[in-house]
Amino acid sequence: MIPKSLLDQMESCLEKIPFKTQKTIYDRISKRYRTGQDRALQSKEEAIIYSVARLPATYAVGQNVLDSLKRLYPLENLKTFLDLGAGVGASRWLVEEALPSIKTLTLLERNFHMYEVGNLLKHALGSFILEDYQTTKALSLHDVTFLSYTLSEIPKNERNLVLSKIWSLTNQVIILIEPGTPEGFQVIKEARTHLIERGGFVLAPCGHEATCPMSSQDWCHFSCRLDRSKAHQYIKNGTRSFEDEKFSYLIVTKQKSPKHLAQRIIRPPLHPKGQTVLDLCTPQGIKRLTLTSAKDPLYKQHRHLSWGEAFNDAPLEK
Numbered sequence: 477m478i479p480k481s482l483l484d485q486m487e488s489c490l491e492k493i494p495f496k497t498q499k500t501i502y503d504r505i506s507k508r509y510r511t512g513q514d515r516a517l518q519s520k521e522e523a524i525i526y527s528v529a530r531l532p533a534t535y536a537v538g539q540n541v542l543d544s545l546k547r548l549y550p551l552e553n554l555k556t557f558l559d560l561g562a563g564v565g566a567s568r569w570l571v572e573e574a575l576p577s578i579k580t581l582t583l584l585e586r587n588f589h590m591y592e593v594g595n596l597l598k599h600a601l602g603s604f605i606l607e608d609y610q611t612t613k614a615l616s617l618h619d620v621t622f623l624s625y626t627l628s629e630i631p632k633n634e635r636n637l638v639l640s641k642i643w644s645l646t647n648q649v650i651i652l653i654e655p656g657t658p659e660g661f662q663v664i665k666e667a668r669t670h671l672i673e674r675g676g677f678v679l680a681p682c683g684h685e686a687t688c689p690m691s692s693q694d695w696c697h698f699s700c701r702l703d704r705s706k707a708h709q710y711i712k713n714g715t716r717s718f719e720d721e722k723f724s725y726l727i728v729t730k731q732k733s734p735k736h737l738a739q740r741i742i743r744p745p746l747h748p749k750g751q752t753v754l755d756l757c758t759p760q761g762i763k764r765l766t767l768t769s770a771k772d773p774l775y776k777q778h779r780h781l782s783w784g785e786a787f788n789d790a791p792l793e794k
Protein backbone atom coordinates (compact mmCIF):
# COMPACT_ATOMS: atom_id res chain seq x y z
CA MET A 477 0.00 0.00 0.00
CA ILE A 478 1.23 3.48 -0.85
CA PRO A 479 2.91 5.09 2.22
CA LYS A 480 1.02 7.86 3.94
CA SER A 481 3.85 10.39 3.55
CA LEU A 482 3.80 9.95 -0.23
CA LEU A 483 0.00 9.98 -0.46
CA ASP A 484 -0.24 13.10 1.70
CA GLN A 485 2.35 14.93 -0.41
CA MET A 486 0.56 13.93 -3.64
CA GLU A 487 -2.78 15.04 -2.30
CA SER A 488 -1.43 18.36 -1.11
CA CYS A 489 -0.20 19.00 -4.70
CA LEU A 490 -3.73 18.14 -5.82
CA GLU A 491 -5.31 20.73 -3.52
CA LYS A 492 -3.87 23.50 -5.73
CA ILE A 493 -5.98 22.32 -8.72
CA PRO A 494 -9.63 23.44 -8.66
CA PHE A 495 -11.89 20.51 -7.76
CA LYS A 496 -13.95 20.51 -10.95
CA THR A 497 -10.90 20.77 -13.21
CA GLN A 498 -9.36 17.62 -11.67
CA LYS A 499 -11.81 15.28 -13.40
CA THR A 500 -11.58 17.12 -16.73
CA ILE A 501 -7.81 16.78 -16.70
CA TYR A 502 -8.04 13.07 -15.86
CA ASP A 503 -10.54 12.46 -18.69
CA ARG A 504 -8.24 14.28 -21.12
CA ILE A 505 -5.23 12.14 -20.15
CA SER A 506 -7.13 8.85 -20.25
CA LYS A 507 -8.64 9.72 -23.64
CA ARG A 508 -5.13 10.22 -25.02
CA TYR A 509 -4.10 6.81 -23.59
CA ARG A 510 -7.20 5.02 -24.92
CA THR A 511 -6.97 6.47 -28.40
CA GLY A 512 -3.25 5.77 -28.80
CA GLN A 513 -2.26 9.45 -28.97
CA ASP A 514 0.98 10.83 -27.53
CA ARG A 515 0.99 9.87 -23.83
CA ALA A 516 3.46 12.53 -22.74
CA LEU A 517 2.00 14.64 -19.94
CA GLN A 518 1.69 18.25 -21.02
CA SER A 519 1.61 20.26 -17.81
CA LYS A 520 2.40 20.11 -14.12
CA GLU A 521 -1.33 19.74 -13.42
CA GLU A 522 -1.53 16.73 -15.74
CA ALA A 523 1.46 15.13 -13.99
CA ILE A 524 -0.22 15.64 -10.58
CA ILE A 525 -3.57 14.22 -11.69
CA TYR A 526 -1.93 11.29 -13.48
CA SER A 527 0.07 10.46 -10.39
CA VAL A 528 -2.85 10.68 -7.96
CA ALA A 529 -4.81 8.37 -10.26
CA ARG A 530 -2.08 5.83 -11.06
CA LEU A 531 0.49 5.86 -8.26
CA PRO A 532 -1.50 3.79 -5.74
CA ALA A 533 -1.73 1.00 -8.32
CA THR A 534 1.82 1.14 -9.70
CA TYR A 535 3.14 1.37 -6.14
CA ALA A 536 1.18 -1.70 -4.98
CA VAL A 537 2.41 -3.64 -8.01
CA GLY A 538 6.00 -2.54 -7.34
CA GLN A 539 5.67 -3.80 -3.74
CA ASN A 540 4.31 -7.11 -4.99
CA VAL A 541 7.17 -7.57 -7.47
CA LEU A 542 9.89 -6.56 -5.00
CA ASP A 543 8.35 -9.04 -2.59
CA SER A 544 8.99 -11.80 -5.15
CA LEU A 545 12.59 -10.59 -5.41
CA LYS A 546 12.99 -10.58 -1.62
CA ARG A 547 11.81 -14.18 -1.35
CA LEU A 548 14.20 -15.47 -3.98
CA TYR A 549 17.35 -13.36 -4.04
CA PRO A 550 20.00 -12.52 -1.42
CA LEU A 551 19.39 -8.81 -0.92
CA GLU A 552 22.39 -7.90 1.20
CA ASN A 553 24.62 -7.40 -1.84
CA LEU A 554 22.23 -4.99 -3.55
CA LYS A 555 23.58 -1.47 -2.92
CA THR A 556 22.64 0.59 -6.01
CA PHE A 557 19.30 0.94 -7.80
CA LEU A 558 18.52 2.57 -11.15
CA ASP A 559 14.92 3.55 -11.94
CA LEU A 560 14.42 4.27 -15.66
CA GLY A 561 11.24 6.17 -16.60
CA ALA A 562 10.79 7.05 -12.94
CA GLY A 563 7.61 9.15 -13.25
CA VAL A 564 7.38 11.24 -10.06
CA GLY A 565 9.88 8.97 -8.31
CA ALA A 566 7.71 6.75 -6.11
CA SER A 567 10.53 4.20 -6.18
CA ARG A 568 12.27 6.34 -3.52
CA TRP A 569 9.63 5.16 -1.02
CA LEU A 570 9.46 1.67 -2.50
CA VAL A 571 13.19 1.08 -2.22
CA GLU A 572 13.39 2.52 1.29
CA GLU A 573 10.64 0.16 2.40
CA ALA A 574 11.50 -3.01 0.47
CA LEU A 575 15.25 -2.92 -0.12
CA PRO A 576 16.96 -1.33 2.90
CA SER A 577 20.41 -2.42 1.69
CA ILE A 578 20.20 0.08 -1.22
CA LYS A 579 22.37 3.12 -0.52
CA THR A 580 22.35 4.83 -3.94
CA LEU A 581 19.23 5.37 -6.01
CA THR A 582 19.35 7.05 -9.43
CA LEU A 583 16.13 8.05 -11.15
CA LEU A 584 15.82 9.07 -14.81
CA GLU A 585 12.72 10.72 -16.25
CA ARG A 586 12.44 12.48 -19.60
CA ASN A 587 9.13 14.28 -19.09
CA PHE A 588 9.75 17.69 -17.55
CA HIS A 589 6.37 17.85 -15.81
CA MET A 590 6.80 14.46 -14.13
CA TYR A 591 10.29 15.49 -13.10
CA GLU A 592 8.99 18.83 -11.76
CA VAL A 593 6.31 17.15 -9.63
CA GLY A 594 8.83 14.49 -8.58
CA ASN A 595 10.99 17.27 -7.18
CA LEU A 596 8.08 18.65 -5.15
CA LEU A 597 7.82 15.32 -3.35
CA LYS A 598 10.37 15.30 -0.58
CA HIS A 599 12.42 12.22 0.20
CA ALA A 600 15.97 11.91 1.45
CA LEU A 601 16.93 9.11 -0.92
CA GLY A 602 17.65 9.38 -4.62
CA SER A 603 19.16 11.60 -7.25
CA PHE A 604 16.57 12.62 -9.84
CA ILE A 605 17.85 13.33 -13.37
CA LEU A 606 15.85 14.87 -16.20
CA GLU A 607 17.09 12.73 -19.07
CA ASP A 608 16.08 10.21 -21.72
CA TYR A 609 17.33 6.73 -20.82
CA GLN A 610 17.49 5.71 -24.47
CA THR A 611 19.99 8.38 -25.39
CA THR A 612 21.84 9.16 -22.16
CA LYS A 613 25.51 8.29 -21.96
CA ALA A 614 25.94 9.36 -18.36
CA LEU A 615 24.91 6.18 -16.56
CA SER A 616 27.16 3.93 -14.53
CA LEU A 617 26.74 0.29 -13.49
CA HIS A 618 23.97 -0.36 -10.91
CA ASP A 619 23.08 -3.53 -8.99
CA VAL A 620 19.36 -3.31 -9.82
CA THR A 621 17.71 -1.74 -12.87
CA PHE A 622 13.96 -1.14 -12.61
CA LEU A 623 11.58 -0.24 -15.45
CA SER A 624 8.00 0.10 -14.26
CA TYR A 625 5.35 0.70 -16.96
CA THR A 626 7.83 2.35 -19.28
CA LEU A 627 9.37 -0.17 -21.71
CA SER A 628 6.08 -0.28 -23.66
CA GLU A 629 6.46 3.47 -24.27
CA ILE A 630 9.56 2.75 -26.38
CA PRO A 631 8.80 1.87 -30.05
CA LYS A 632 8.81 -1.93 -30.49
CA ASN A 633 11.74 -1.96 -32.92
CA GLU A 634 13.93 -0.02 -30.45
CA ARG A 635 13.23 -2.14 -27.35
CA ASN A 636 15.96 -4.74 -27.85
CA LEU A 637 18.55 -2.00 -28.20
CA VAL A 638 17.31 -0.50 -24.92
CA LEU A 639 17.40 -3.95 -23.27
CA SER A 640 20.98 -4.48 -24.43
CA LYS A 641 21.91 -1.14 -22.90
CA ILE A 642 20.14 -2.09 -19.65
CA TRP A 643 21.95 -5.43 -19.64
CA SER A 644 25.30 -3.71 -19.80
CA LEU A 645 24.31 -1.17 -17.11
CA THR A 646 23.20 -3.85 -14.65
CA ASN A 647 25.36 -5.74 -12.24
CA GLN A 648 22.81 -8.17 -10.76
CA VAL A 649 19.04 -7.76 -11.27
CA ILE A 650 16.74 -6.39 -14.02
CA ILE A 651 13.09 -5.81 -13.14
CA LEU A 652 10.41 -5.07 -15.76
CA ILE A 653 6.75 -4.32 -15.03
CA GLU A 654 3.98 -3.78 -17.58
CA PRO A 655 0.17 -3.72 -17.54
CA GLY A 656 -1.41 -7.16 -17.19
CA THR A 657 -2.92 -7.03 -20.66
CA PRO A 658 -2.13 -9.14 -23.75
CA GLU A 659 -0.08 -6.19 -25.08
CA GLY A 660 1.77 -5.65 -21.78
CA PHE A 661 2.58 -9.36 -21.54
CA GLN A 662 3.86 -9.41 -25.13
CA VAL A 663 6.41 -6.70 -24.22
CA ILE A 664 7.50 -8.81 -21.22
CA LYS A 665 7.63 -12.03 -23.23
CA GLU A 666 9.82 -10.51 -25.94
CA ALA A 667 12.11 -8.93 -23.34
CA ARG A 668 12.36 -12.31 -21.59
CA THR A 669 13.55 -13.99 -24.81
CA HIS A 670 16.09 -11.23 -25.43
CA LEU A 671 17.52 -11.24 -21.90
CA ILE A 672 17.81 -15.05 -21.86
CA GLU A 673 19.73 -14.84 -25.15
CA ARG A 674 22.10 -12.39 -23.44
CA GLY A 675 22.74 -14.99 -20.69
CA GLY A 676 20.16 -13.95 -18.07
CA PHE A 677 18.44 -16.25 -15.55
CA VAL A 678 14.72 -15.79 -14.99
CA LEU A 679 14.00 -15.47 -11.28
CA ALA A 680 10.27 -14.66 -11.52
CA PRO A 681 7.51 -15.15 -12.38
CA CYS A 682 8.85 -18.27 -14.11
CA GLY A 683 11.76 -20.07 -12.48
CA HIS A 684 13.24 -21.35 -15.72
CA GLU A 685 14.68 -20.22 -19.03
CA ALA A 686 12.69 -22.64 -21.22
CA THR A 687 10.44 -21.17 -23.94
CA CYS A 688 7.45 -19.42 -22.37
CA PRO A 689 4.66 -22.03 -22.38
CA MET A 690 1.78 -19.52 -22.43
CA SER A 691 -0.44 -20.08 -25.49
CA SER A 692 -0.95 -17.24 -27.96
CA GLN A 693 -4.60 -16.96 -26.77
CA ASP A 694 -3.55 -16.33 -23.17
CA TRP A 695 -1.24 -14.02 -21.26
CA CYS A 696 0.73 -14.39 -18.04
CA HIS A 697 -0.47 -11.83 -15.53
CA PHE A 698 -1.20 -11.38 -11.85
CA SER A 699 -3.40 -9.12 -9.75
CA CYS A 700 -3.14 -7.05 -6.61
CA ARG A 701 -5.79 -5.23 -4.62
CA LEU A 702 -5.35 -1.69 -3.32
CA ASP A 703 -7.38 0.78 -1.31
CA ARG A 704 -8.58 3.95 -3.01
CA SER A 705 -8.54 7.32 -1.29
CA LYS A 706 -11.52 9.69 -1.64
CA ALA A 707 -9.53 11.87 -4.07
CA HIS A 708 -8.66 8.81 -6.14
CA GLN A 709 -12.30 7.71 -6.30
CA TYR A 710 -13.43 11.21 -7.27
CA ILE A 711 -10.92 11.68 -10.10
CA LYS A 712 -11.57 8.23 -11.57
CA ASN A 713 -15.32 8.35 -11.01
CA GLY A 714 -15.01 5.19 -8.94
CA THR A 715 -17.61 3.96 -6.47
CA ARG A 716 -15.71 1.13 -4.81
CA SER A 717 -13.18 1.70 -2.03
CA PHE A 718 -10.67 -0.66 -3.67
CA GLU A 719 -9.22 -1.42 -7.08
CA ASP A 720 -7.72 -4.58 -8.59
CA GLU A 721 -4.63 -3.87 -10.67
CA LYS A 722 -3.53 -6.49 -13.21
CA PHE A 723 0.16 -6.63 -14.06
CA SER A 724 2.79 -8.66 -15.92
CA TYR A 725 6.40 -8.68 -14.77
CA LEU A 726 9.83 -10.16 -15.16
CA ILE A 727 12.83 -10.43 -12.84
CA VAL A 728 16.05 -11.49 -14.57
CA THR A 729 19.34 -12.00 -12.77
CA LYS A 730 22.88 -12.16 -14.09
CA GLN A 731 23.93 -14.84 -11.60
CA LYS A 732 21.70 -17.79 -10.78
CA SER A 733 20.15 -17.31 -7.34
CA PRO A 734 20.66 -20.10 -4.79
CA LYS A 735 16.93 -19.82 -3.93
CA HIS A 736 15.72 -20.43 -7.49
CA LEU A 737 12.05 -21.43 -7.68
CA ALA A 738 10.63 -24.26 -9.76
CA GLN A 739 6.92 -23.55 -10.14
CA ARG A 740 4.51 -20.61 -9.89
CA ILE A 741 0.73 -20.48 -9.67
CA ILE A 742 -0.26 -18.60 -12.82
CA ARG A 743 -4.06 -18.48 -12.54
CA PRO A 744 -6.52 -18.04 -9.67
CA PRO A 745 -6.76 -21.48 -7.95
CA LEU A 746 -10.07 -23.33 -8.31
CA HIS A 747 -11.74 -24.87 -5.28
CA PRO A 748 -14.29 -27.47 -6.33
CA LYS A 749 -15.67 -29.30 -3.30
CA GLY A 750 -12.86 -30.82 -1.25
CA GLN A 751 -10.19 -30.01 -3.82
CA THR A 752 -7.73 -27.32 -4.81
CA VAL A 753 -6.75 -27.07 -8.47
CA LEU A 754 -3.56 -25.17 -9.27
CA ASP A 755 -2.24 -24.17 -12.70
CA LEU A 756 1.53 -24.10 -12.46
CA CYS A 757 4.20 -22.76 -14.79
CA THR A 758 7.02 -25.33 -14.72
CA PRO A 759 10.18 -25.90 -16.78
CA GLN A 760 8.21 -28.63 -18.57
CA GLY A 761 5.30 -26.34 -19.47
CA ILE A 762 2.00 -25.46 -17.80
CA LYS A 763 0.76 -28.28 -15.55
CA ARG A 764 -2.52 -28.63 -13.71
CA LEU A 765 -2.15 -30.02 -10.20
CA THR A 766 -5.22 -31.28 -8.33
CA LEU A 767 -4.89 -31.60 -4.56
CA THR A 768 -7.58 -33.77 -3.03
CA SER A 769 -8.25 -33.61 0.69
CA ALA A 770 -9.00 -37.26 1.17
CA LYS A 771 -6.03 -38.66 -0.73
CA ASP A 772 -3.41 -35.97 -0.79
CA PRO A 773 -1.34 -35.00 2.27
CA LEU A 774 -0.24 -31.84 0.42
CA TYR A 775 -3.78 -30.50 0.31
CA LYS A 776 -3.73 -29.06 3.82
CA GLN A 777 -0.38 -27.43 3.24
CA HIS A 778 -1.22 -25.84 -0.11
CA ARG A 779 -4.96 -25.21 -0.29
CA HIS A 780 -4.59 -21.58 0.81
CA LEU A 781 -1.97 -20.67 -1.79
CA SER A 782 -3.08 -17.94 -4.14
CA TRP A 783 -2.57 -16.69 -7.68
CA GLY A 784 1.01 -15.50 -8.21
CA GLU A 785 2.56 -17.41 -5.31
CA ALA A 786 5.49 -19.76 -5.65
CA PHE A 787 4.85 -23.50 -5.40
CA ASN A 788 8.13 -25.08 -4.48
CA ASP A 789 8.05 -28.25 -2.61
CA ALA A 790 5.47 -30.66 -3.95
CA PRO A 791 5.94 -33.32 -6.58
CA LEU A 792 3.87 -32.75 -9.71
CA GLU A 793 1.06 -35.10 -10.67
CA LYS A 794 1.89 -37.48 -13.45
Ligand SMILES: C[S@@+](CC[C@H](N)C(=O)[O-])C[C@H]1O[C@@H](n2cnc3c(N)ncnc32)[C@H](O)[C@@H]1O
Binds near residue numbers: 534562564607610
Ligand atom coordinates in the same frame (compact mmCIF):
# COMPACT_ATOMS: atom_id res chain seq x y z
C1 LIG B 1 3.54 5.14 -17.26
S1 LIG B 1 4.76 6.15 -16.55
C2 LIG B 1 5.32 5.14 -15.21
C3 LIG B 1 6.04 5.92 -14.17
C4 LIG B 1 6.65 5.10 -13.03
N1 LIG B 1 7.72 4.25 -13.51
C5 LIG B 1 5.60 4.28 -12.31
O1 LIG B 1 5.63 3.05 -12.39
O2 LIG B 1 4.73 4.87 -11.65
C6 LIG B 1 6.09 5.97 -17.71
C7 LIG B 1 7.15 7.01 -17.53
O3 LIG B 1 8.28 6.64 -18.31
C8 LIG B 1 8.83 7.83 -18.86
N2 LIG B 1 9.66 7.49 -20.02
C9 LIG B 1 9.27 6.82 -21.13
N3 LIG B 1 10.32 6.66 -21.97
C10 LIG B 1 11.38 7.26 -21.36
C11 LIG B 1 12.75 7.43 -21.73
N4 LIG B 1 13.21 6.98 -22.90
N5 LIG B 1 13.58 8.08 -20.88
C12 LIG B 1 13.11 8.55 -19.68
N6 LIG B 1 11.82 8.42 -19.29
C13 LIG B 1 10.97 7.77 -20.11
C14 LIG B 1 7.60 8.65 -19.22
O4 LIG B 1 7.90 10.02 -19.38
C15 LIG B 1 6.69 8.38 -18.03
O5 LIG B 1 6.88 9.31 -17.01
